[in-house]
Amino acid sequence: MEAGAHAMNAGGSSVPGEQALTKLRGHQRAWEVFGTDALKMIPVLQAQLSAVTQETERAAAELMIHLRVLAASHQAGSSADRTESVSKSVVAMQFQDITRQKLEHVGQALALLSRHLHVLLKGPEYVGAQQELAAFVQFEEHYTMEEERRLHQATLAQDYGEPVPTSLSEEGQDSVTLF
Amino acid sequence: MGKTALVVDDSRTMRQMVAFTLTNAGFTVIEAEDGKDAVKKVAGGGKLDIVVTDLNMPEMDGITLIKELRKLASFKFTPILMLTTESAMEKKQEGKAAGATGWIVKPFNPEILLKTIAKVLPV
Numbered sequence: 001m002e003a004g005a006h007a008m009n010a011g012g013s014s015v016p017g018e019q020a021l022t023k024l025r026g027h028q029r030a031w032e033v034f035g036t037d038a039l040k041m042i043p044v045l046q047a048q049l050s051a052v053t054q055e056t057e058r059a060a061a062e063l064m065i066h067l068r069v070l071a072a073s074h075q076a077g078s079s080a081d082r083t084e085s086v087s088k089s090v091v092a093m094q095f096q097d098i099t100r101q102k103l104e105h106v107g108q109a110l111a112l113l114s115r116h117l118h119v120l121l122k123g124p125e126y127v128g129a130q131q132e133l134a135a136f137v138q139f140e141e142h143y144t145m146e147e148e149r150r151l152h153q154a155t156l157a158q159d160y161g162e163p164v165p166t167s168l169s170e171e172g173q174d175s176v177t178l179f
Numbered sequence: 180m181g182k183t184a185l186v187v188d189d190s191r192t193m194r195q196m197v198a199f200t201l202t203n204a205g206f207t208v209i210e211a212e213d214g215k216d217a218v219k220k221v222a223g224g225g226k227l228d229i230v231v232t233d234l235n236m237p238e239m240d241g242i243t244l245i246k247e248l249r250k251l252a253s254f255k256f257t258p259i260l261m262l263t264t265e266s267a268m269e270k271k272q273e274g275k276a277a278g279a280t281g282w283i284v285k286p287f288n289p290e291i292l293l294k295t296i297a298k299v300l301p302v
Contacts, residue, residue: 086289087288087289087290090196090199090200090287090288090289091286091287091288091289092286093192093196094192094193094196094285094286094287095286096190096192097190097192097193097264097285097286098264098285098286100190101235101264144234144235144263144264144265145264145265145266146266146267175266175283175284175287175288175291176281176282176283176284176291176295177271177281177282177283178280178281178282178295178298178299179274179275179279179280179281179282
């Protein structure tokens, strides 16, 4: 009743009821944008978590292989095998640092989702809204690994269906750049 | 006399693995948990032969650390290697501009790390 009463003045200009409706529509659009972004982001986060699981499984399997070699070479007394196994164990052990970073980035994405939701709950007139929303869209900047960026892009691609290979490139000379 | 290395990484396990590799190769290793801690540790003025540092760390990152170290006369020619999961070309360029001697992408292979160090250490 009240909204109807305020809908239009004699000159046909905008009135409080119409302004309220415009504001509501704006808020609804903001929620729709959030929903679309969140729907895109959730499979990305799931894929990043799956990559962590694969990484830990791969590292554990590798460590088991090297432990067996170490045990066997200890009995046989092969020093070269032992050295190689220790070296490969050190490579495999680094899964902890890599998975820690990946999990931290998933945590950061969840924190951004949470902040985004809080912004929307505060309403469309919240001063920091644009800044907060932009931070969410630019989430990719948090990544520190090429494989995270690749996985992110692959998951967003429409034909994504299979897990993206997440194993790191073969360690070798191409991992070193001298300036 | 053995050589001394400064290993900077916010991950304790990574520091331990780099230290394990370098200690086995005859280095004396000093560990720091980020750039700020590293600057504090070199303030004593002891001689360091090489620095191996991570890129993304709290308090002070690896690029800032390199810039800080390069300001010191005693670190003008000290080899500084970045050891990081980051492999983006623009980051490498940033490292080079800051004064890094080289860039190694994690996970590192101990033999390759030692070979790289041997290449950059002054004869």
